[in-house]
Every structure is written in C-alpha cells, then in structure tokens.
Amino acid sequence: MGTPIHDFLQSYAASGVERCHMPGHGGLSNPLDITEVSAEAIDVIRESERNAARLFKAKRTLFSVSGATLAVFAMISPFAGRRITAYRNAHRSLCDAAILLDIGIDWIHTGETPESRINCETAAIFATNIDYYGNMADIPAIAEVCRRHKIPLLTDNAHGAYLIFNDTHPIQLGAAMSADSAHKTLPALTGAAYLHIADLSYAAQAESGIALFGSTSPSYLILDSLDLCNLHISEQKSSAVEAFEAVKELKNRLSEAGYSLRQTDRLRITVEVNDYGYYGDDFASALQKFGIVCEMFSPQHVILMFSTVTKKENTQRVFEAFRCIKKRPSVIPAITESLAIFKTVRPKSVMSLREAFFSPKKTIPLSEAAEKICAGICVTNPPCVPLIIPGEVISSEVINVLNDTGMRKIEVVTS
Numbered sequence: 001m002g003t004p005i006h007d008f009l010q011s012y013a014a015s016g017v018e019r020c021h022m023p024g025h026g027g028l029s030n031p032l033d034i035t036e037v038s039a040e041a042i043d044v045i046r047e048s049e050r051n052a053a054r055l056f057k058a059k060r061t062l063f064s065v066s067g068a069t070l071a072v073f074a075m076i077s078p079f080a081g082r083r084i085t086a087y088r089n090a091h092r093s094l095c096d097a098a099i100l101l102d103i104g105i106d107w108i109h110t111g112e113t114p115e116s117r118i119n120c121e122t123a124a125i126f127a128t129n130i131d132y133y134g135n136m137a138d139i140p141a142i143a144e145v146c147r148r149h150k151i152p153l154l155t156d157n158a159h160g161a162y163l164i165f166n167d168t169h170p171i172q173l174g175a176a177m178s179a180d181s182a183h184k185t186l187p188a189l190t191g192a193a194y195l196h197i198a199d200l201s202y203a204a205q206a207e208s209g210i211a212l213f214g215s216t217s218p219s220y221l222i223l224d225s226l227d228l229c230n231l232h233i234s235e236q237k238s239s240a241v242e243a244f245e246a247v248k249e250l251k252n253r254l255s256e257a258g259y260s261l262r263q264t265d266r267l268r269i270t271v272e273v274n275d276y277g278y279y280g281d282d283f284a285s286a287l288q289k290f291g292i293v294c295e296m297f298s299p300q301h302v303i304l305m306f307s308t309v310t311k312k313e314n315t316q317r318v319f320e321a322f323r324c325i326k327k328r329p330s331v332i333p334a335i336t337e338s339l340a341i342f343k344t345v346r347p348k349s350v351m352s353l354r355e356a357f358f359s360p361k362k363t364i365p366l367s368e369a370a371e372k373i374c375a376g377i378c379v380t381n382p383p384c385v386p387l388i389i390p391g392e393v394i395s396s397e398v399i400n401v402l403n404d405t406g407m408r409k410i411e412v413v414t415s
Contacts, residue, residue: 001051001230001235003227003231004044006228008041008044009220012034012041021035021037032220032221032224049061051227052226056164056171058197061194061196061197063218064192064214067158068179069093071180072093074210076126082103082121083105083119083121085105085107085118085125086108086126086127087126087127087137089131095377099354104352106119109343110344115145124154125145125154129156129160133270133303133383134263134265134268139168139170147174153170154175154176157169157178158181161180161184162186180194183225185306186233189225192222192225242310243306247315250315254271257322257323258276267305277328277330280299281297283297284302287322296383299333300333347389347393350373351373351390351391353390356390357375359413362412362414369394372413373394374388378407387401388402394412
C-alpha cells in the first residue's frame with residue numbers, strides 16, 4: 001500500500017522552495033509541517049482516506065486530526081434535531097455534540113436492553129465498543145436489533161481501531177459508522193483518528209460535520225501519521241500478532257503471581273488492586289517507581305494500555321515491576337459502594353441537553369444541589385463518562401457519588 005501523504009511531504013521538504021506561507025516556523029521546527037500549499041496537498045489526503053477505507057472494509061473513511069471526539073461529532077451530525085438511543089457509558093463527546101446539534105438522547109442504563117429504549121422517534125443507536133476498563137459491547141447483537149428496526153448503529157470504537165487485525169471491527173460486524181482513535185492502540189500521533197462509513201447515505205453530512213467542527217488548518221503531521229498507520233495495518237500484521245501474544249502472556253503471568261484481573265479486550269490489562277492491598281493511586285505510584293506509567297487508575301483499579309507495536313520486552317519489564325511490589329492486606333475503598341448504587345440510579349431528565357446547557361446557570365456547592373437541574377457535564381476524568389448531564393435532576397444518590405469522586409461544586413440551571 002502506498003503512502004501518498006508521506007511521499008508528498010517528503011518531496012515538498014526536499015524541494016528547497018522558499019516557504020512564504022503558514023506555519024510561521026517555515027519548516028524549521030519540522031520540515032513536514034505544512035499547510036494546504038496546493039491542490040495536490042488536498043488530493044493526497046483523499047487518496048490516503050481511500051486506502052484506509054479499503055483496509056477497514058468501509059465505503060468511505062474520513063480522517064480526523066482532533067481525535068475520535070471530532071469523529072463522533074461528525075458521525076452524529078446527520079441526526080441533528082432528532083433523537084437517538086445510547087448506552088449510558090458513552091464518552092462526554094456524545095453529550096457535547098448533542099448539545100451543539102440539539103439531539104435528544106434516550107439512555108440505555110445498566111441491565112436494560114436497547115429495544116427497551118427504542119421508540120418511533122429513535123433515529124439511531126449509539127454504542128461504545130470498548131470502554132476504559134476494557135469491557136466490550138456485543139456489537140453483532142446490537143447490530144441485529146438495528147437491522148430489525150431499520151435504524152443505523154453508530155459505534156464509538158475509540159479504543160478498538162486494532163480490531164481490524166482480528167476481523168472483529170464494528171464496520172465488519174454491521175455498524176453504519178464507526179469512530180476510531182488511531183492514536184490509542186495503533187502507532188499514530190495524538191489526535192489521529194478515523195471515521196469509517198459503511199452506509200454512504202450519511203457520508204456527505206458526516207464530511208460536512210468534519211468541516212463544521214474541525215480546524216480549517218489540519219495538522220499534516222497528524223495526517224502523515226494516519227497515512228503511515230495505513231501502511232502499518234497493511235503490511236505489519238505480524239507486529240500486531242506479536243503484541244496480542246505478549247499481552248496475553250503478561251495477563252497469564254500476572255494471574256499466576258496472585259493478581260486479580262478483570263476480563264478485558266486484547267490490548268488492555270485492568271488489575272483489581274484492592275485485593276492486593278492497594279488503592280489505585282498508591283499502586284500506580286508504586287509502578288512509577290519502577291519506570292512503569294499506567295494509562296489510568298481508579299480507587300479499585302490500575303489500567304495498562306498496549307498497542308500493536310508492543311513487544312515482549314515491553315511486557316517483560318512490566319511484569320518485573322509487578323513482581324517487585326509487595327502484597328498487603330486487602331482494602332475496600334468507600335467509593336465502591338457508591339458507584340455500585342449509582343449503576344441502579346436513573347436520573348430524571350426534565351430539559352433537553354441543549355436547553356439546560358444554554359440556560360442561565362450558576363455554580364453552587366454540591367451539598368446545596370439536591371433536586372436542582374444540572375446545567376453542566378459532570379465527568380470523572382479519565383474516563384470522561386458523564387455521571388450526570390445537563391437537563392437531569394440532581395438526586396441525593398447522585399450527590400453522594402459525585403461527592404465520593406471528589407466533586408464539591410456543580411453547575412445548575414437558575415431559571
């Protein structure tokens with residue numbers, strides 16, 4: 001597979017032209033960092049996007065230089081002013097886009113089926129394929145529900161771009177569109193993402209969404225990394241297989257060493273460290289003393305993310321660090337009970353996201369917010385999943401959970 005963007009940038013850098021154009025560093029900071037200097041500079045992007053579409057078996061692929069967040073915005077832009085059904089573990093980018101596009105959301109809560117939330121107004125189902133903890137959605141089953149109801153499946157596959165190597169990518173399993181972060185599990189720069197489209201009836205509006213919400217000055221360095229990522233997918237499957245095997249072996253070795261692991265996707269390890277006598281922040285600090293920096297931690301877990309270029313020597317170093325951490329008597333963080341209760345809470349929505357967000361608002365102490373209407377998006381970061389969103393009533397159960405996460409103030413609607 002060719003690398004049209006990379007080849008063009010290399011040629012331009014070697015041409016010796018006087019750069020009387022943006023960016024202001026004139027090639028001194030990085031000779032490959034350019035702007036749209038010609039029609040060819042645009043054409044190579046389209047060619048590389050076509051390469052990506054062939055690799056992912058999509059009808060159309062659009063590049064994003066603002067991560068899967070921009071891809072999500074573009075993906076749901078065809079549904080502006082309508083209602084969609086979405087799983088409650090959605091990233092805040094869905095809520096942000098819904099506010100700007102005036103989209104109503106009917107949430108699928110823990111234990112509920114998608115069909116229980118579908119109604120005559122439902123224009124699409126939105127599902128997160130892999131969450132921060134490594135839980136995977138049953139995409140084939142959700143896609144079958146969408147087929148029966150003749151509505152499209154939209155997937156936030158930010159953490160699952162690598163699934164193309166396993167033939168289990170959402171586009172292959174029935175999704176109409178899928179937002180993938182290349183930079184999370186593939187060798188690409190931060191901000192590099194794909195929007196894959198299987199149903200061309202949404203392509204024009206999605207492309208308009210990229211233009212509407214994205215920068216008019218795209219980073220060619222990020223585009224270059226997406227171009228090279230295509231090459232990685234096309235020619236380096238053995239690298240991905242090596243990574244999958246290395247992570248699988250590390251999981252087995254950690255289990256044998258006494259660590260409790262959650263079942264996760266193939267490139268993530270979620271360790272339940274309370275059983276080992278630690279809170280997440282303590283264990284993450286212990287790992288860092290051995291030169292290991294984890295992706296994130298919660299009171300109960302540390303999460304390590306790997307990619308399709310991970311080598312066995314990388315996972316071996318991780319194992320050596322885990323082996324050096326001494327086991328202690330188990331601990332139980334107080335937040336565990338609150339979060340468990342929260343999974344059963346169904347916040348009542350009394351205003352649309354857009355109406356609440358743009359209403360007059362003020363910030364008040366969380367302790368004074370009972371029964372008021374939320375005006376902001378309250379998330380834990382990471383993983384940026386809203387606990388309560390604009391337009392929902394702030395119940396005492398919600399206050400308890402937010403308080404346990406360290407939140408002390410909240411935005412509320414004032415009129």
